[in-house]
Amino acid sequence: MSNEFAFKWRVLEPWHEPDGISSFSTAGNIFTWADMLDTQPTSALGRYVEQVRDWGFNGMVIRCNPETNPEAMRNFARHLKTRGIGLFIRRNWYELEREYSWVLLGPGGLHISRKLCP
Numbered sequence: 001m002s003n004e005f006a007f008k009w010r011v012l013e014p015w016h017e018p019d020g021i022s023s024f025s026t027a028g029n030i031f032t033w034a035d036m037l038d039t040q041p042t043s044a045l046g047r048y049v050e051q052v053r054d055w056g057f058n059g060m061v062i063r064c065n066p067e068t069n070p071e072a073m074r075n076f077a078r079h080l081k082t083r084g085i086g087l088f089i090r091r092n093w094y095e096l097e098r099e100y101s102w103v104l105l106g107p108g109g110l111h112i113s114r115k116l117c118p
Contacts, residue, residue, distance in 0.1 A: 009058060009059045010058050018033050036069070052085065061090050064089065
């Protein structure tokens with residue numbers, strides 16, 4: 001990769017959730033927990049990672065809750081790291097709070113988190 005970029009990170013966000021939705025696409029989802037657990041160069045995900053690296057990206061954003069399959073997330077993060085790509089996890093700010101510590105204020109009202117909004 002060239003070092004002539006103005007920013008350190010060149011990040012790609014594919015808008016796919018592992019074994020979930022593919023936002024803005026009807027092509028299907030190549031991010032599966034099985035492929036993330038054992039990323040092979042010949043799999044669709046493995047070929048995609050190589051293509052992303054060849055395009056010059058050094059960061060990838062994944063939309064998910066990593067606690068759903070921590071081993072797959074660890075393996076995929078290691079796989080990306082060996083290819084010079086950092087992993088950013090995009091998750092909803094309330095992911096850990098859901099249904100545990102916040103309440104709905106009135107019908108359709110805003111949620112309050114004691115942890116995140118003291």
